[in-house]
Amino acid sequence: MRLLATATAGLVAAVLAPLLLIGVAVGGAAVTTATRHAHTAAGVDPTTIPPLAAELLPYIVELTATRCPELPPLWVIAHVDAESAWDPAAFSTDRNGGAAGLYQLNQANWTTAGGQAWTTTPPATDADILQPARHLDIAIPWICANLRRAADHLATTSATTDPLDGMLVCHIAGCGRVTDSATGVPRAGEAGCDRSCADLVSRYIARVHANLGRFALPGAPAVGDLPPAQPRTGPGRGCTEDDPTTNGCLTPATRHAVDEVYRVFGQPAPAAPIRAATCWDEHAWNPSSDHPRGRACDFFPTGAGRFPAGQELADGWRLAEWLRANATTLRVSNIIWQGRIWRPGDADNNSWGRPYTGGGVYDPTDATGGHYDHVHLSIAS
Numbered sequence: 064m065r066l067l068a069t070a071t072a073g074l075v076a077a078v079l080a081p082l083l084l085i086g087v088a089v090g091g092a093a094v095t096t097a098t099r100h101a102h103t104a105a106g107v108d109p110t111t112i113p114p115l116a117a118e119l120l121p122y123i124v125e126l127t128a129t130r131c132p133e134l135p136p137l138w139v140i141a142h143v144d145a146e147s148a149w150d151p152a153a154f155s156t157d158r159n160g161g162a163a164g165l166y167q168l169n170q171a172n173w174t175t176a177g178g179q180a181w182t183t184t185p186p187a188t189d190a191d192i193l194q195p196a197r198h199l200d201i202a203i204p205w206i207c208a209n210l211r212r213a214a215d216h217l218a219t220t221s222a223t224t225d226p227l228d229g230m231l232v233c234h235i236a237g238c239g240r241v242t243d244s245a246t247g248v249p250r251a252g253e254a255g256c257d258r259s260c261a262d263l264v265s266r267y268i269a270r271v272h273a274n275l276g277r278f279a280l281p282g283a284p285a286v287g288d289l290p291p292a293q294p295r296t297g298p299g300r301g302c303t304e305d306d307p308t309t310n311g312c313l314t315p316a317t318r319h320a321v322d323e324v325y326r327v328f329g330q331p332a333p334a335a336p337i338r339a340a341t342c343w344d345e346h347a348w349n350p351s352s353d354h355p356r357g358r359a360c361d362f363f364p365t366g367a368g369r370f371p372a373g374q375e376l377a378d379g380w381r382l383a384e385w386l387r388a389n390a391t392t393l394r395v396s397n398i399i400w401q402g403r404i405w406r407p408g409d410a411d412n413n414s415w416g417r418p419y420t421g422g423g424v425y426d427p428t429d430a431t432g433g434h435y436d437h438v439h440l441s442i443a444s
Contacts, residue, residue, distance in 0.1 A: 065234075072332055073258055079324060079410065087182065090396070096183055103362050105196050106135070106136075106225065106279055107120060107136065107137050107140055107278055107279065108278060111278050111336030112140055112144075112149075112278050113144065113148070113149035113194060115149045115151065116143070116144070116149050117163075119195060119196060119199065120136065120140070122196060122199065123136045123139050123199065123203075124136050126199060126200070126201065126203055127139065129211070130203060130204050130207060131203060131204065131206075131207035133207075133214070133226075134203070134206065134207050134210055134227075134230075135213075135227075137275060137278060137279060138200075138227055138271075139203065140274070140277045140278050141271050141272075141274030141277075142166070142206070142231070142234070142274075144274050144278075144341065145163045145164060145267070145270045145271045145274055145403065146165065146167040147164065147165050147166070148168055149194040150165075150190070151164060151165055151193055151194070151198065152185075153165070153167065153292040154185035154186070155167060160184070160185075161184055161185060163181070163185060163186050163190075163192045163193065164192040164193055164198045164200050165195060165202065166200065166202040166206065166234075168192065168205070169187060170200060170206065172247055173192055173201070176201050176202065176204070176205035177201050178191055178192055178201045179191050179192075197404075206230065208233070208349060208435050209230050209233035209234060209238060210226055210227065210229070210233075212233065212238050212241075212242075213226045213229025213230050213233055213238065213241050213247065213337070214229065214234070215225035215243075216229070216241060216247070217229055217247050220247075221247070222245070222246045222247045224241075224246050224247030224248055224374075225288060227246075228247070228268050228377075229241045229247045229250060230361065231264075231267060231268050231271055232247065232248055232249070232264055232268070235255065235263070235264060235267045236249070236260065236263075239254060239255075240253075240254045240255075240256055240264065241254075242254075243255070244256070246373065246374045247362060248264060248265070248268070248329060248373060248374055248377050249261050249264060249373060250372045250373025250374065251372045253373070256384050258372060261372050261373055261376065262372070262376065264377075265372075265373075265376040265379065265380055266304065266415075267378045268377055268380065268416075269377070269381065269383070272380070272381060272384045272385075273384045273387065273388065275300060276384065276385070276387070276388030276389075278389070279316040283402075286321065287384055289327055289381075290327060291388075291389060291392070292320075292323045292327070292385075292389035292392040292393050293323060293392070294416050295315065295316060295394050297315070298315075299314075299315035299316075300314060300315070300390050300444060301355055302314055302343075302356065302357035304317075304318035305318070305355075306318070306342045306343040307321060307325075307342075308321075308331075308340045308341045308342045308343070308360070308371070309341060309342060309343045309344065310343075311342065311343025311344070311357065312343055312357045312359075313342055313343060313357040313360075314357050314358055314442065314444060315357075315444040316358075316393075316442050316443070316444050317342065317357055317358050317359070317360065319393070320393045320394075320395075321340070321342065321360055322337070322361070323389075323393065324337070324340075324360075324362065324386075324440075327385065328382060328385075329361075331363075335418055336364060336378040336381065336382065337362050337378070337382065338363050338364060338365060338366065339362075339363040339367070340359070340360060340361065340362045341360070341361050342354070342357070342359065342360040343355070343357055348424065349424045349425075353396070353441040353442070355374075358396070358441055358442045358443075359439065359440060359441045359442070360439075360440050360442070361437040361438070361439050361440075362382055362437060362438045362440065363436060363437045363438075364376070364378040364379035364382065364437075364438070365379070365436050366436070367436055367437070368430050368431055368433060368436060369430055369436050370401065370430050370435050370436065371435065371436065379401070379437075380400075380401075382421065383398055383400040383401075383415075383438050383439050386398050386440055387405060388440070391407070391409050393442065394442050394443045394444060395407060395441070395443070396441040396442055396443040397439075397441045398416070398438065398439065398440055398441075399419055399434040399438075399439040400415075400434055400435075400437075400438045400439065401415070401433075401434065401435055402418065402419050402427055402428075402433040402434065402435060403415050403416040403417065403418060403419055404416050404417060404418075404419040405417075419433065421433070428431050
């Protein structure tokens with residue numbers, strides 16, 4: 064775990080405290096418990112995950128089943144990929160002396176969890192933290208302890224944050240960010256978290272959720288606990304369908320996408336993940352826009368003109384990642400969000416999608432012009 068530079072000594076102490084440790088004696092490190100149906104049972108698509116993850120998945124299935132049933136194997140695969148891309152020798156330098164191995168644990172957390180301290184920087188190739196199965200032996204129970212701490216706290220509050228997301232907050236920023244924030248995901252100004260801290264946490268959660276969508280079996284939840292989009296049936300083109308957000312019209316594919324978003328995320332409401340939505344619009348200042356063609360919608364996780372933070376930012380990323388994960392089913396043309404634009408087939412360029420310039424029409428530094436206050440969805444037909 065790489066604690067944020069803004070973490071306080073108290074938070075570090077809380078994360079390292081022995082109360083986070085549960086038993087780590089899991090048995091031999093060799094992968095000896097493979098089953099023919101490990102991938103199916105775990106909801107993991109073996110054709111999409113890294114080779115080492117596929118090799119270790121049967122072991123992960125048993126390890127989570129016996130030591131942490133509430134931690135889905137798919138989440139282990141997605142979380143480790145976000146940390147190390149399944150490179151067991153990965154090492155990153157930070158103020159805590161470096162983070163190593165699959166889960167990128169620093170030495171203090173690793174030794175607290177029961178691992179051996181490393182004597183060189185980076186660790187020697189024979190260090191236990193760099194041995195994949197041994198790393199999981201020690202790290203998964205430690206991760207599980209964070210999950211249980213987050214779950215216990217969230218159960219005593221009115222927060223609706225998924226404990227698995229709380230686990231991610233613990234990992235990237237310390238469990239104090241969960242317990243000292245109103246929702247479990249810190250907003251700027253909460254739990255010693257400034258805006259860059261809150262944004263980092265939200266992006267981290269979104270990255271793991273994106274991996275969940277990439278690695279799940281077809282028909283499994285597309286992003287975390289969210290169901291996949293259902294395909295549209297029936298013919299139809301042109302702006303022929305009623306737009307539920309305005310008095311305008313939508314293409315059948317766009318109307319289907321809106322209906323699917325509402326099915327998964329709920330109708331727009333002030334306290335809902337989507338606060339407001341608008342689709343058809345004349346867009347006289349940008350006649351080439353997809354909005355007057357009935358092929359675009361804007362979904363607002365925050366108020367118009369505001370830069371979202373905390374839960375609002377997390378809600379926006381959750382929607383954007385779900386749309387991206389279901390782009391083929393929904394016939395997505397592009398998604399614009401947080402000053403970035405993504406199109407099917409695009410390679411990520413320095414984070415999600417590539418920088419959005421505004422096309423000479425919009426100010427990309429503005430909350431609305433840069434699509435910070437809303438997720439823009441364009442449909443191909």
